Amino acid sequence: MEWKLRKASRFAGIPVLFGNCSYHSGSCQGGFSPRRGSMSNYHDDHVEDMEDDYDMDDPAEDMVDAHHERGLRDSDSEDDEYAHSNDKIPDTSAADARKGKDIQGIPWERLAITRENYRQTRLEQYKNYENIPNSGEAAAKECKPTVKGGMYYEFRQNTRSVKSTILHFQLRNLVWATSKHDVYLMSHYSVLHWSALSGVDTELMNVQGHVAPREKHPGSLLEGFSQTQVSTLAVKDNLLVAGGFQGELICKHLDREGISFCCRTTYDDNAITNAVEIFNTASGAVHFMASNNDSGVRDYDMERFQLCKHFQFDWPVNHTSLSPDGKLVVIVGDDPNGLLIDANSGKTLHSMKGHHDFSFASAWSPDGRTFATGNQDKTCRIWDARNLSKAVHVLKGNLGAIRSIRFTSDGQFLSMAEPADFVHIFDVKSDYNRRQELDFFGEISGMSFSPDTDALFVGVWDRTYGSLLQFGRLYNNWYHDSLL
16 A cells, blocks of 8 residues: 555645545545645644645636545635534434435535536546556446446434544545444544444544553553554454554453553554454454555454464555455455465465456455455455456446445445445345445545444545434335345
8 A cells, every 4th residue: 555645735626615635645535635745744733634624615616637635634724614613514314314405414505516516527527546557447348337226225314523534545444333323433533432322422542642551461562652643443342453554553342441452563664554354263262353564464362462373465465354254364455466365374375366456445245255355446346255267246436446345244235435425335136236326525434334234334534524424224125025
């Protein structure tokens, strides 16, 4: 993954309606613009500046150069009407949406552009970030046609009391649901729990200052960390693991006070923790697997608080997924080809060829046979582990890279998130031929189905319209018929 981060600068592109810039050295998404910088210039005050997106400027501004996504955004429009408070725009309920209110509360009737026209402009002028030039064009020729219009999850609520934020443009796994009522997310330096029942958010951990473990375990850094920049997050059952830009891993048990364990995966200069997956072994022990930019994948046992396995690869690993039976691991990273490895030995069993760029997402289906990979070539590919000569399906996004993928626990649906604006939900039982498209505006910090599949949460990062979107599963006659 890209190591250098860039700061956002004034946008010169499509009408600036929304205000945030993705973090990377590529192209800005969401109507924002770039100012160059590097990791060596990346300081803690920049994390606070994440809040400084651009607000609803005059949509009549000239459409000039296509916008580019870049590193960290800064405060270029603090005097704007909406910049003073994120609370000026109220939450949106399902009842509000049924009455015609925009689900994000965007007052299109007061703007000089319609939602339809703005959507079309973004589709036409959005520039996807690519490590390999023209990867999206090459991949588009292979995509299968799908039927849009499915209704599998309906809008329930847009919650503006929690603002989901991101720190790196390529890493979008910062929202996790442990039930249909309990959601965990990053908001600047805070790890928050939000209850869909009470509507109350609670800070579980603040990494702006000093964080140190309260428990003593071999290998734990008792001195802890200061001013951690959280790059990725994972929550499962009672364990929360946050990964950082310097290879930090901070582990907290939700049923215990304080932090349980801290360690640094490596002291390599290129040490960012790209992804974390928490899982249970066949014996029931709690483990997690960390994917790192130093090309390593590490398996930690949280029963004994020890590093169990360390596999090394030829390129930075951006994401890993363990098969349901715990025997296989999908490895994707800074290479067009993905790997399927033996979970115990780390031996490469197959190389998956087909993507045209670097991959940042993967997920196994509960069926244990198929898995998906998401790539900067704007596709999600579905693979059958029994025959990996080529992908069985190639699914296309609208705007940009596929940065997050999730299956429902029953295997009925697969969701894939682009960097901004779109989450696609595919009906697996239709052989991925039918899909629902969730259409909104803003960077996507993460998405998560609840374990019971009843809820889908999507984090939206934007200064004015940053929020948490909640959707509920529809159980209708068509769905029941599809099971027959």
